[in-house]
Amino acid sequence: AQSVTQLGSHVSVSEGALVLLRCNYSSSVPPYLFWYVQYPNQGLQLLLKYTSAATLVKGINGFEAEFKKSETSFHLTKPSAHMSDAAEYFCALDFGGTSYGKLTFGQGTILTVHP
Amino acid sequence: GAGVSQSPSNKVTEKGKDVELRCDPISGHTALYWYRQSLGQGLEFLIYFQGNSAPDKSGLPSDRFSAERTGGSVSTLTIQRTQQEDSAVYLCASSLEGQGITGELFFGEGSRLTVL
Numbered sequence: 001a002q003s004v005t006q007l008g009s010h011v012s013v014s015e016g017a018l019v020l021l022r023c024n025y026s027s028s029v030p031p032y033l034f035w036y037v038q039y040p041n042q043g044l045q046l047l048l049k050y051t052s053a054a055t056l057v058k059g060i061n062g063f064e065a066e067f068k069k070s071e072t073s074f075h076l077t078k079p080s081a082h083m084s085d086a087a088e089y090f091c092a093l094d095f096g097g098t099s100y101g102k103l104t105f106g107q108g109t110i111l112t113v114h115p
Numbered sequence: 116g117a118g119v120s121q122s123p124s125n126k127v128t129e130k131g132k133d134v135e136l137r138c139d140p141i142s143g144h145t146a147l148y149w150y151r152q153s154l155g156q157g158l159e160f161l162i163y164f165q166g167n168s169a170p171d172k173s174g175l176p177s178d179r180f181s182a183e184r185t186g187g188s189v190s191t192l193t194i195q196r197t198q199q200e201d202s203a204v205y206l207c208a209s210s211l212e213g214q215g216i217t218g219e220l221f222f223g224e225g226s227r228l229t230v231l
Binding site: 036041042043044045046049090092100101102103104105106107108 | 118119146148150157158159160163165170171206208210219220221222223224225
């Protein structure tokens with residue numbers, strides 16, 4: 001069975017500080033991994049995805065994530081937080097190779113950015 | 116519009132009533148998905164359509180839930196005899212790629228269902 005665990009349901013940072021949102025996964029086959037962001041009263045938007053190419057993946061809005069197989073992790077980072085980054089972030093997993101968009105999501109992490 | 120459109124945006128119903136939720140995907144997207152977002156369960160996959168067929172409906176919680184897609188476009192999710200535990204936000208997503216390497220899923224804003 002595959003699963004995704006996001007460590008920390010709430011993360012609070014100061015504007016300009018490093019953002020680090022943690023995601024660990026469990027999968028019996030090489031996974032595809034994603035980070036989605038959800039702003040209030042909006043649908044989910046893809047930030048970035050890992051599909052077995054480069055292990056360091058760059059996404060939109062200055063976010064990036066690194067796939068570490070040995071640690072089964074796919075943490076999301078941004079060097080300098082902006083007020084507009086406040087949202088809920090979801091890590092998600094899909095089976096590589098036989099995938100078709102059936103995503104397994106983590107529980108989400110709400111990011112608060114304060115001045 | 117250019118995005119995934121869902122209606123109604125909000126629905127309040129009484130326990131035992133039937134409800135229909137509609138999704139209009141991005142034009143040309145062959146894959147369509149329904150997910151459910153609730154406080155207790157997080158984001159859960161419900162069903163996947165490729166064209167008008169549903170090769171994976173494994174996430175539908177009970178036989179009270181059904182979905183169809185017509186013309187390779189609009190989809191309707193129907194919940195019969197609603198229960199309070201059905202209260203959630205129902206998200207629809209569409210994608211160009213439904214098989215092979217997962218492409219980006221484009222999500223609608225969701226239909227918030229409240230069952231009294």
